Amino acid sequence: MIQELIKAFLLVFIAEMGDKTQILAMAFATKYPAKKVLAGIFIGCLLNHGLAVLLGSSVSRLIPLNTVQIIAGFAFVVFALWTIKPESDEDEDESNKSKFGPVITVATAFFIGELGDKTQLAAITLATDAMYPLIILVGTVTGMVVTGGLGIIVGKKLGDKIPEFVIKIIAASVFMLFGITKLYNTMPKEYLEMKYILILAAVVSLTVFLLLKSSLARRREGKESLLVKTSRELYNYYHQAREKVEDICLGENKCRKCQGQSCVIGYTKLLIDNGMEGIESVELDDGGEYFGKDYDRELVLETLRSTLVLLKDDPGNINYRNLHKIRKNLEIILFGQNIENMCNWQQYVRDLEAVDKDITEKLIAGIN
Template sequence: MLQEFIRSLFLIFMAEMGDKTQILAMAFATQFKIYEVLLGVFIGSFLNHGVAVALGSYLSNLLPMGAIQIAAGFLFIGFALWTLKSDEEEDEENTGRNFGPILTVAFAFFIGELGDKTQLTAITLSVDAKYPIFVLLGTVSGMVLTSGLGIFVGSKIGDKVPELAIKIASAGIFLFFGIIKLYTSLPKTYINITNVIIFFILLSISIYILLRPIFKSRRGEISSLKEVALTIYKRSHRIKKRK
């Protein structure tokens, strides 16, 4: 029970570090009060991940558990590679104020997370969960925590946020869980030296291809994450000077 909550919280927390939805929360923090942003994140994530957990629980009754575990392993590895993808390739979300602060944030997060790796992670975690409600509580807590941390860190250090280190650490966590799941779930006939070498060669090539544009973009350009963090930093310091 507690293990499922902690694992879900940890994986979602790592998945969202430096991701576009964390940037979105930080961007909202430059417009709205922090408690309004975090409450909106909670509502939007709860609704979005609630759908995901319900779907995952439903699939667990339809598919063989062995196949689910193997699919989960490959999905976690896919999430690791997804994490390394440059955020500049993502479309910006609509951050209009049409519904008031809390509902605007909730709507943006609900829509923004549809089909995103965090929603897919929630589905993956819930298919073999004994207590799906604790998976839901863990994933939503992870979303709120990473949003709050992003806003706090941005207000303290601005564009000095270690974006690349965050991405690599997050990807590393997903790779670890993915490889462990595959190792424990795949038939032993598939786990041999030839297949392992091929797997790691393909994985290394994929990581290199995804990291290359990130290293290039660091040369004189400021990323979306650092730009928003710098805005929060300047705003927080303006507020302090007024007091």
């Protein structure tokens, strides 16, 4: 059993190092959070290899592999065009609020990309004479996830240094290259005549031109996407908030001994540090001594105000989940309690006024 697991893992790991699926992982990692890309890789490969292991060699009899490869080729061309599609602020805002969009997108790409590929064929071959087919599935999927994870690391490093527009072009080029290569290698020879190649090239080129035209116009006008704007604002917020929070605590002479993350400010520092690193926040353990300490309330008020400036217009943005936890911590210091849900600005202000109108008026002063 262990031998089958190791054999399946190594076969896929070696086969996929530097292959298209690892490059796909790099491309997706420049656009989506690493956890969602990894989840998508896992789901897509689990379904794909699960199908291979379940059906064994019968897959090739049910659907001709050549047909599967042609479908996959066209799918990659569509992915390339979709990648450079200009997005309105409404589209980007909706994608921010979608929790599963990136996962499904990545899973679909990997599922289609692996149809008829060598790793799926390897899974089929290994499963036909395996004593433990499920172990073969575990080994092949693990191999795909590990190679994809390495691709994600590289993609994230690139994403930190390359402008968003360039990343889109690179990712689209990767998808297009894979699609055209698949079509060239699998299409019937009668469709590889120059006239058909020129027609396809003309259609794709015209589509790319029309899709890029809007994006280039936005760049000339100096407009930035909502995603870039949000990232920039969060970056500035976290760095400014970190400096303020450092000074909110009045030192151990006021609270005897530093409680670290068990203190509301210590936990807020952790949230800010995680936000700066792009890490999902952790939950606060309710067993510690958080409140009743002396803090610089003016700095608390300033920090909460700068937090609310970001949250005011779009409190439901999933990129702001960390900010809401910071907001609640700061509210507890100022008001003695927090507002659990901030659905809209007007209702939020009314909820704060119901707790303490004077502090609320001072807090929202200067917030447009």
